[in-house]
Amino acid sequence: MKIHTEDRKLGDAADGTMRLGQSFQRAEGALKVNGAATYAQDYVLENTVHAVLVQATIGAGEVLSIDATAANSRPGVLLIMTAETIEPLSPATDPVGGPMRTEPYNPLARTVLYHGQQIAAVVAETREQAEEAATLLAITYRESDVTADFHAANAGAGIAVARADLDWGDAQGAFDAAEIKIEQTYQTPREYNVPLEPHAVVADWQGDQLTIHEPSQWVDGMARTYAEWFGLPFEKVRLISPYVGGGFGCKVFAMPHGAIAAMAARAIGRPVKLAVTRAQTFTAFGGRAATWQTLKLGADKTGKLVSIIQTGASETAMDSVRLEQLNQATAVMWGVDNFHSRQNAVPVHTVFPGALRxxxxxxxxxxxxxxxxxxxxxxxxxxxxxxxxxxxxxxxxxxxxxxxxxxxxxxxxxxxxxxxxxxxxxxxxxxxxxxxxxxxxxxxxxxxRHTPAEATIRILADGSAEVLSSAIDMGTGTYTVLAQVAADALGIAIDDITVRLGDSILPRAPIAGNSQIASLMAGVVHKASIAAKERLIEIALTAKGSAFAGLQANTLEVRDGRVSSAMAPQETIPVYEILRSTGTEIIEVTRDTFPTDVSAADRYRSYTTTTGMQAPPxxxxxxxxxxxxxxxxxxxxxxxxxxxxxxxxxxxxxxxxxxxxxxxxxxxxxxxxxxxxxxxxxxxxxxxxxxxxxxxxxxxxxxxxxxxxxxxxxxxxxxxxxxxxxxxxxxxxxxxxxxxxxxxxxxxxxxxxxxxxxxxxxxxxx
Structure with missing residues (x-):
């Protein structure tokens, strides 16, 4: 049969079975090694054109003008995009649950807040034509003073962020009385995600339907952002990301280059591919912010901690605050009765910091x-x-x-x-x-952390099964683990399990971040698989002329793709025969891990923002x-x-x-x-x-x-x-x-x- 990279079968197990907890090679490994895995940049749609980004060459100031006369005269050039020539988009919901912005969103800047900020884009028939035209843009700036990092003389102490404060006991009093005292400052620099696969977007409009091919750690969350930017119902955006060539936190949210590609595709009426260069990835999105922290440890002579006092700071962007929260491990690692932690965010001229492992x-x-x-x-x-x-x-x-x-x-x-x-x-x-x-x-x-999710299990007429979810696999093994879970719960061989992931039209899954995706998806896939198997057993018990008629459901077992019962040991029937004999084309079951009384609006918020991500119940x-x-x-x-x-x-x-x-x-x-x-x-x-x-x-x-x-x-x-x-x-x-x-x-x-x-x-x- 024709095998598509996003829904191919997972491969043969040595004995036809798989049990959770066994070691097994990554199901998609051979595809990646052989070059058959389809990444975002690999999608070639008919009539695709190419966009390239133009980034600011100053660290702060204003874009006074962009003269595109020379660029527009070059062969193949279709569109020059600047903040002045595009209509701003609608604001999108803060994906981490903060207040929604009210001002329109423009992915191209007039006011420059960091060196490398996107200020223009060029679209042409080929990437080479777009790159040449981009070099011909004549850009005039008004420069302002720059705060390069938090060591700069004009950086200041930063902004106190009260939500990061932690206190218990009398930390200062205990430290003052401690027999042994340590006080030192520790620093970490800016660090970047640098995944093997740089960011890229292929955007395609068919009427009012927007399809995005983009590497994503969260297809539903990103699809929501695109929908809100363009004023579309969520169902009108399809985001596809079957494979992700590394992310480490940088492929979670929709970003300016994605908005630019989708705007260009709508304006031209053709698919647009925008590939962020390796150099551009250092400012197209943020990595780990630089930090410093001063720690005071007080202990008695036996080495028992009596106090920890922590003060620190991390860099953030000029227009928004994000903390690299420095007490995350300090507060829980070791037993201490007296603790105090404060942290500032220091605005500097940098891209908004992001998450890194x-x-x-x-x-x-x-x-x-x-x-x-x-x-x-x-x-x-x-x-x-x-x-x-x-x-x-x-x-x-x-x-x-x-x-x-x-x-x-x-x-x-x-x-x-x-x-x-x-x-x-x-x-x-x-x-x-x-x-x-x-x-x-x-x-x-x-x-x-735990966020509710949903998954669909299908048992097909040929005895095989499918696992469907919008959850993603960025090389961590989601395809493989979910195949193991389903095979174990269904009693169907691993080589008869197909897993489809990374598509926003599939059952909903939350962000692949905070190391939650394997456990939460294993739980919901197991739940759906058990329900599908129960439906199969019900069919086996009630089918006309069934060899299992009159038996109790708990006496039937599904193993190695066959249904059997200790009460009728002479009978062992393949799953496909049971389905075909009853005219059952498919058993399809969807289950989730939401509370039973959750509203549709809360479900939507849970899988498209991080508000549902909590400590496990x-x-x-x-x-x-x-x-x-x-x-x-x-x-x-x-x-x-x-x-x-x-x-x-x-x-x-x-x-x-x-x-x-x-x-x-x-x-x-x-x-x-x-x-x-x-x-x-x-x-x-x-x-x-x-x-x-x-x-x-x-x-x-x-x-x-x-x-x-x-x-x-x-x-x-x-x-x-x-x-x-x-x-x-x-x-x-x-x-x-x-x-x-x-x-x-x-x-x-x-x-x-x-x-x-x-x-x-x-x-x-x-």
Whole structure:
């Protein structure tokens, strides 16, 4: 048969069955390796034309004029778009639940708020023609003073954000009375998502129906934004994203380039493809904001924490506030009776910051876990023992018990596998020739979130089954896990399961973010699969002439695509025969995980905004994943270079639906953490805020040559307070704490503290 990349079957299992919890290769892996997976830029529609973005070359000011005379004279040019030549769109709902803007939305700027902001677009028959014409636009600016980053003299202290404040106990009083005190400042730079697949949009209008091909972590949320921009009913927008070449948080929301492509397609009456270049991705959307935090840790002589005081700031855009919330890990990692946290947002001339793997939790853990290592040396207590001393028996912020917390197990198992008991306490006590060797430890956490969703299961007349959902798979394994869930619940072989994802016409799913998508979709697919199987059994019991007539439903079993009963062992009938014999073409069941009394409006808000994303409904328990990283580094004494040469990480993520995929996610997070610690930093020109290193040649990320042996250990157990199927967050937890473990290991190797990322060779040699 003809196989489409977005709905192809998942492949053969070795024995025709699949059980949740087994390791299985990613179902779409072969398609991606063979180049058959269809990404947004791969869609070629008839009569497609091409748009390119033109970005501001000043950091702040006004666009006075754009002379397009020369550009319009070039062959193939169809349209020049500027803020003056396009009609603004309607405002869209804030996707995170804030108040809706009232002013019209124009994706092309007159007032420039950062270097690289979109100010024009050129549409032509070919991309090359559009690119040439774009260089011919004569742009006149009025420049204003620039605040390049929060280190700039004109940056100021920022805006206090009260919603981020946390207080319990008497933190200042306890710190003043503490026997041991630590006070240090820790900094992280701007970091960028740089997914392998850059952003792209193919927009096509057919009458008042808008179809968008775009990489998306949230097709329903993005479709809602497009619908509101263009004043369309939600059902008139179809957003298609079967494959996503990485996102890490940057492909969640509809963005200006998407609006520009759709506006151009409507104006010209032809499909428009707009591909954001690699250099443009550094300002077409925001990555992790730069942060600083000052931590005061007070403890008694036994190492027991008595107080944590945290003050800090993160950069934000000039026209809107977003926090990289620095107390996300600090407030829950270790037991402390007195806590105080305040954070400011500092407006600078930058694109609005976005989410990057483990937002908030990552820089939060960097500061806390470095400070804990400093406390260990101030008290002369082994860093592992210090953490055991401060183990939190309940959530220190809320007082709630943990749904599960295997931190002690993570520390014990990780230490055993790493050989931590052989670590000398003194810095600079391990070497191999000119290399100083250091061993570092840090821990991390990530909260569980849950949003209602829906899914459809179809059992077809040939005995195969389909799983339908608008949930997406950005390489994390959603296709595979949902096939496993359905095969297990339906009793149908994995090679007879088709999974269709990433299309807004399918049953609704929320954002693939906060590491929630696998657990919430596994739960709803299991629920729908059980209901579909019950309907199949009902047909088997009631069909005229059925061999199972008169038996109880609970005596029938569906296994390996056949229906049988212990009460009639001589009968075992293929599913397809039961359906065909009764003239049943299809069994279709849709289920959701909404409360039974939820309104249609609340359903819509839940899957198109993040307002429905809450802690799991678990009866007063706090639900988190946990991890402990043990890392060995080698520091070249002559050149100051740092090489991570061994990683052992133990993680508590509850039940693992597919251990192979979970390990892949853990390794990916650890690798990103290595890059964060040693390589990654967005550098800006202080004169105009321009991102200087806006390429993968200059913005350095970890490559194979940087990656050592990585061992991951699961210490989790099924946690049914966390999710219906017992899983907890997997995708983001493993980056949390990696940079701190590396920094601590470098101190152990060199005797020098490094409190700013990435670690600097010059400081190591100093």
């Amino acid at each position: 483990a937002p908030g939790k990552n820089p939060s853990a960097f500061g806390l876990e470095c400070a804990m290592d400093e406390l260990a040396y101030a008290t002369n207590i082994n860093p592992l023992q210090l953490r055991l001393i401060n183990e939190a028996e309940k959530n220190p912020q809320t007082g709630e018990p943990w749904s599960s917390r295997k931190m002690r197990d993570a520390l014990a198992e990780g230490a055993r596998a790493f050989g931590w008991d052989r670590r000398p306490m003194a810095p600079r006590s391990m070497r191999n020739g000119h290399e100083l060797i250091g061993w570092g430890l840090a821990c991390g956490t990530f909260p569980a 678990n009866g007063g328990y706090s639900v988190y994943s946990w991890c402990a990283h043990f890392i060995e580094v080698r520091v070249d004494e002559d050149f100051g270079t740092v090489r991570v040469c061994r990683v052992v990480s133990a993680l508590d993520c509850g039940r693992l639906y597919n251990p192979k995929l979970s390990e892949s996610q853990w390794r990916g997070g650890i690798i990103m953490g290595i890059g964060q610690a040693l390589l990654e930093a967005g550098n800006v020109d202080p004169r105009n805020g321009r991102v200087i290193n806006n390429s993968l040649g200059d913005y350095l990320i970890a490559t194979n040559a940087d990656i050592p042996s990585i061992e991951t250990i699961s210490v989790g157990v099924p946690d049914y307070r966390a999710s219906e199927m017992g899983g907890k967050p997997v995708g983001e937890i493993s980056i949390v704490g990696v940079a701190a473990a590396i920094s601590n290991a470098v101190f152990h190797a060199t005797g020098k503290r490094f409190r700013r990322l990435p670690l600097n060779i010059a400081e190591i040699l100093d």
